[in-house]
Amino acid sequence: MDIQNHYYGHSAALAHHCGLTRLRHISGLLQHGWTVSNPILAQFGDFSDRGANRRRLAWTSSSRAWSVEEPISYSSKGEPLIDAIGAPYLYLLDAIRAAGKLPERTERSLVLPLHGTALLKVNGDHRAYAELVRQREGQAMVSLHVEDLQNPEIAGAWQEAGHTIVSAGERRDPYFLGRIVWMMTTSKRVISNRLSTSSLYAAISGAEVETYGPEFQLGSNAEVDPGAVMRDLWPEFYQESPDQAALREIAAAELGVADQRSAEELKRILGWDGSTMSPFFEYWLSGPVSKAQAVLGIKKRPEGAHATEAGRSPLHWLRHPLKHLPSPLPALPPLAPIEPLSI
Template identity: 30%
Template sequence: MVGIRVRAAIGAPFIYLDQLMAAGQMLNHRSSNGTLAFPYHGNERDPVSANHRNLAAQIEERETSSAHICLYSTEWNNHSIRSIYKEKFENVFTLGNRENRFFLQHLYFTLGDYKRAASNRFSTALLYAAHLGLRTEVYGAEARIAGEFDGLGAQGKLTTAFPEIHRREISSDEGMQLAQEELGIKFLRAPAELAEILGLSSLAGRFQAGKAMGVYAARRATVSVQKR
């Protein structure tokens, strides 16, 4: 109909990546590493304010200094923030910028090395971790996105919508159920159908070749840990 834009839910790209990697048996073992902590991050347009010194102390108290810290590139490039975590934790790293086409692959393989993930705000990183079977939890110093006011109640709405993960660690089974709902696994599309929805039907016949190339690229993709 004129004036009505047709929309179709297709599920999160991370689910498709997981299926692609599973087909290539890319994540068939899990390391003994404990917790990977994701301090909630901002970006170039929407910075986040948080008391990083308090958060680092809370992570150290809860997880011990053996926890690994993954900073987004925005916080990593801020020396004052990065140094706070490096003072307390031996393993502090970044996966770079999400505009890198291999960013999700880097995150996927990194999560495969841990049993648990935590953050100080409900985020997609925790949903991805839960989807892969990690135990997850939200705790620590509040993070607020620029322009977000108390009156909007954004953090309160997240706590109300997802109460369990804000009160305690949730198990692998609980987390996987939550992730399936929030990442839209019920909307997952077959390759030909997805290509049609995205207007790429002429490329559908190349899926198998693309699939093989994707697995090959993922094998070669390594996590770039920036050190300064």
């Protein structure tokens, strides 16, 4: 019922698992990224007043979604309105593997520096990081976020150090996750300067994962930047020679391997076993209105929602209004790893 359900090609990955030939609207709200905090608050705060009606779909039952901050609510039929279904990446990786389409792994290292968003900028020395990677990894493939690609200083720092720049695309691109699968399964080593969703994807895909480099700060408020929390909760990722088996075990828990569902179960939970007319109208009408009210301050968000963006005026969102609006669903991408965009 919101555009975030289709971010990064997640709905496409689930559609492949369910045997669909086209994308459909999801009945509920799907977690679109890994988060240190409660994903229900972090990603669904704009729709808090609809908690009694809308199912929330988290990646894992061991996540912060089941904390005391957000008690589980139930439908009129007595069904819990929080379900764990596993990360969409897991379904796409499994489907590509089952189809025998996984590419061969190379000796290349892949680097994914901590990135910002349209609302939150990252402060850090990309030039120093690019040189450090060159010393330790040699020439590497560097996947930059679309926001960083638009910054000539960031892209230039990596290019001048001799690295190859690629991109998985922007978050509404349905090919995004297929490109991530290609990068994670063709690279021997995956490097970042902070634990991230990509670190978990790499570990579960069988790549060697290492976290090193200069500290980058996300946003201007260091108190809400989750970097220090990550080190405290998952020090295994920050060791000099990490135990790769331990990292895979953490990744499996955080991505929800144990919470993956069968095609029939998933179709029922997503509302794909019947008409999606109601989610269609929510996607185009009530969803955008509810989000606009939250952005403009007309509707109060719950305490702790969107913590890293707290205190920002509505003008920050209104500078990029189209990023929040729904758009027609694209065609279902092919079931295959997809080479990233070359820059």
